[in-house]
Amino acid sequence: MYLSKTEAAVLPTTLRAPAQRTRRTEPGRRRLWSMLGPAFVAAVAYVDPGNFATNFSGGAAFGYTLLWVIVAANLMAMLIQSLTAKLGLATGRDLATLCRENLPTPVTRGLWLQAEAVAIATDLAEIVGGAVALYLLFGVPLPIGGVITAVVAFILLAAQSRGYRPFERVIAGLLLVIGIGFGYTLLGSGVDPGGLAGGMVPSFDGAESVVLATGILGATVMPHVIYVHSALTPGRYGDAVTAGRTRQGRGRLLRAQRIDIVVAMGLAGLVNAAMLVIAAQLFTGDSGVESLEGVHAGLGDQLGTGAALAFALALLASGFASSSVGTHAGQVVMAGFLKRHIPVLTRRLITLAPALAVLVLGGDPTTALVWSQVVLSFGIPFALVPLLWLTSRRDLMGGWVNRRTTTVAGSVIAALIIGLNAHLLLGLLG
Numbered sequence: 081m082y083l084s085k086t087e088a089a090v091l092p093t094t095l096r097a098p099a100q101r102t103r104r105t106e107p108g109r110r111r112l113w114s115m116l117g118p119a120f121v122a123a124v125a126y127v128d129p130g131n132f133a134t135n136f137s138g139g140a141a142f143g144y145t146l147l148w149v150i151v152a153a154n155l156m157a158m159l160i161q162s163l164t165a166k167l168g169l170a171t172g173r174d175l176a177t178l179c180r181e182n183l184p185t186p187v188t189r190g191l192w193l194q195a196e197a198v199a200i201a202t203d204l205a206e207i208v209g210g211a212v213a214l215y216l217l218f219g220v221p222l223p224i225g226g227v228i229t230a231v232v233a234f235i236l237l238a239a240q241s242r243g244y245r246p247f248e249r250v251i252a253g254l255l256l257v258i259g260i261g262f263g264y265t266l267l268g269s270g271v272d273p274g275g276l277a278g279g280m281v282p283s284f285d286g287a288e289s290v291v292l293a294t295g296i297l298g299a300t301v302m303p304h305v306i307y308v309h310s311a312l313t314p315g316r317y318g319d320a321v322t323a324g325r326t327r328q329g330r331g332r333l334l335r336a337q338r339i340d341i342v343v344a345m346g347l348a349g350l351v352n353a354a355m356l357v358i359a360a361q362l363f364t365g366d367s368g369v370e371s372l373e374g375v376h377a378g379l380g381d382q383l384g385t386g387a388a389l390a391f392a393l394a395l396l397a398s399g400f401a402s403s404s405v406g407t408h409a410g411q412v413v414m415a416g417f418l419k420r421h422i423p424v425l426t427r428r429l430i431t432l433a434p435a436l437a438v439l440v441l442g443g444d445p446t447t448a449l450v451w452s453q454v455v456l457s458f459g460i461p462f463a464l465v466p467l468l469w470l471t472s473r474r475d476l477m478g479g480w481v482n483r484r485t486t487t488v489a490g491s492v493i494a495a496l497i498i499g500l501n502a503h504l505l506l507g508l509l510g
Contacts, residue, residue, distance in 0.1 A: 117248035118312035119344035122161055124251050125305040126348035127258050128402035129209020133449035134295040135352055136375050139359025142289050147279030147356055149293045153300035154349035156493045158341055163471050164306050165337050168313035170480035175310040176416020179466050192417035198303050198459035199410045200431050201452040206406050207435035208445045210399025216376050216392040222439040229399050230432050236404035254401035259347055261394030262354040268383040269361040287507050294504045295450050298457030306463040308409040330479055371446040458501050464494050
């Protein structure tokens, strides 16, 4: 009996011939892996130069104490990025656009203004980090290094003109460079199992540890990536809106999206943890490593030039990759909230100005990086709360709507972040 492809597809697997199962399974696996990529673009922002500053500062000042913050922030990031990716899959539109379509104009304008402030803080971290890396590697003056980092971001963004896959491959390659660099350094520094276990117990050690914990949170759960990830998934999987109308179709797409996020965010989380562990092992209580330059010199003194070189190369890859992703995020935010576009060069010049001011005026790059990440932490709720509201609406999401437990978990995360921000703000004002 002849069966069409459609009829054969709905037969139970046990009723198909072995050869047919093999032919259908292998292409299915290839299609699954071909769907991976958007989360790797988002994950680069989770290991940007701001993470270098907060994680090494936290480890040097407090040892393993703040390791639990990195782990908790990474788990939060997995859930949040899963929600924003699902929003793009279910609706075919990004978070900023949906906010404009579903919220009053004054609210939309307010969200846009804070998103632009977040974009400036993000650019500051990425440009300053790339400039510091170029200085460490080649002795390039910091202001010139900042300009070079911005130019490289343009070049990387040009890969998007050839489709999403070349850009994703470049970014994933740079993420791999960062991971290899810290994997190599971690082998040299070693790990204290007792300290590792103790660092998983939630605790703080004074007001400064709260500031660094907030910076770690902002550096990990970056608000601009919540916007950009939702813009990476529409069209990325073909007509996902149509395919997701069936439970089978939604399951296939969600499975691919979750694998993408777990692998990419898992790698980013390991890199962040490695930074803090290395600092805790080598620099606890050492006042000479309060800057990225000090970390570079300290690694060279304790582990040799190879470790110092690995650190500088990882920082350079981080600055280049995250700067290009940040520029793309800025375009998504403006187009979504205002339905307007401005030339990429104009946007880059505007957001580049504060970073260059820090570099030209001789401000401390590491301090600027830490506080830029604190600013990002205050921006998280402005993206997270609308995301939770939109993904819990059945009229918008259809079969993709959040389960009640997912919405509750997301609400708890939002409350914890808002509470930590409020605690820090009251401490600073007091």
